[in-house]
Amino acid sequence: MIVLKDVLALLDAEVLTTGTDPEAAFQRVFASDLMSDVLTSAQPGSLLLTGLANSHVVSTCRVADVAGVVFVQGKRPSPAVVEEARAKGLPLISTKMPMFEACARIAGLAGEGGHGRG
Amino acid sequence: MGEAESVYRKEFPVKGGDFANAGAAACEIKELLKDLGIDAATVRRAAIVAYESEMNVIMYAREARMDLTVSLGKVHLVVDDRGPGIPDIELALTEGYSTATAEMRELGFGAGMGLPNIKRNADVFAIDSEVGRGTRLDIVIRTNGHVNP
Numbered sequence: 587m588i589v590l591k592d593v594l595a596l597l598d599a600e601v602l603t604t605g606t607d608p609e610a611a612f613q614r615v616f617a618s619d620l621m622s623d624v625l626t627s628a629q630p631g632s633l634l635l636t637g638l639a640n641s642h643v644v645s646t647c648r649v650a651d652v653a654g655v656v657f658v659q660g661k662r663p664s665p666a667v668v669e670e671a672r673a674k675g676l677p678l679i680s681t682k683m684p685m686f687e688a689c690a691r692i693a694g695l696a697g698e699g700g701h702g703r704g
Numbered sequence: 705m706g707e708a709e710s711v712y713r714k715e716f717p718v719k720g721g722d723f724a725n726a727g728a729a730a731c732e733i734k735e736l737l738k739d740l741g742i743d744a745a746t747v748r749r750a751a752i753v754a755y756e757s758e759m760n761v762i763m764y765a766r767e768a769r770m771d772l773t774v775s776l777g778k779v780h781l782v783v784d785d786r787g788p789g790i791p792d793i794e795l796a797l798t799e800g801y802s803t804a805t806a807e808m809r810e811l812g813f814g815a816g817m818g819l820p821n822i823k824r825n826a827d828v829f830a831i832d833s834e835v836g837r838g839t840r841l842d843i844v845i846r847t848n849g850h851v852n853p
Contacts, residue, residue, distance in 0.1 A: 621813055650751075
């Protein structure tokens with residue numbers, strides 16, 4: 587399991603959704619900017635890394651049972667999208683790191699016994 | 705399926721081009737199915753089918769009606785749109801084939817995965833389309849039978 591507080595520390599990331607539990611845990615990790623791929627291939631309970639920051643990301647996560655989102659490269663969705671995610675219990679996180687570096691760091695975490703590879 | 709067996713029935717109108725409300729019908733369908741006590745894996749499959757169908761209507765059609773019927777053992781979704789229709793259904797069912805615009809792709813869609821993904825998640829999948837009139841999808845997803853009346 588990948589725990590949110592570890593992701594925050596590794597990616598020097600900020601939680602956008604207030605009230606999010608730092609102990610939230612994710613079974614898998616999936617990275618894509620293509621929501622079609624999320625719908626096809628992301629496992630339920632995954633943490634999604636993406637550079638796409640629109641409302642469709644939240645809808646896609648709700649439909650596909652994705653459990654949290656990391657926006658890379660400093661991307662941030664609009665306050666309305668953040669509020670929608672908060673209301674639905676979907677944690678949103680933002681990091682300035684580029685996609686590759688964020689993935690590499692989380693892959694390292696998964697390799698240390700996190701079993702988080704998607 | 706006889707009407708007497710139907711546990712739940714609801715219509716969802718979807719408007720073409722309504723990107724602001726994209727996913728609203730699919731998310732509502734997902735909540736309804738969860739409330740009916742259907743298992744999570746089946747709910748997820750049905751929600752993905754509904755969402756991909758809804759996005760197709762929003763991206764390509766003028767309007768559509770999504771009819772959801774839940775009965776013992778199955779979720780039945782009919783998506784009947786008024787739109788341009790599909791000239792070559794076999795081609796449209798090919799993964800990666802897409803006629804999406806750059807704008808649609810920027811939203812994270814239009815990768816040519818919609819119809820193939822609907823088919824993959826359906827237990828029964830039928831498509832009928834007429835160029836200049838519209839497209840109709842008829843989808844059945846079987847449940848494990850545990851549906852709360």
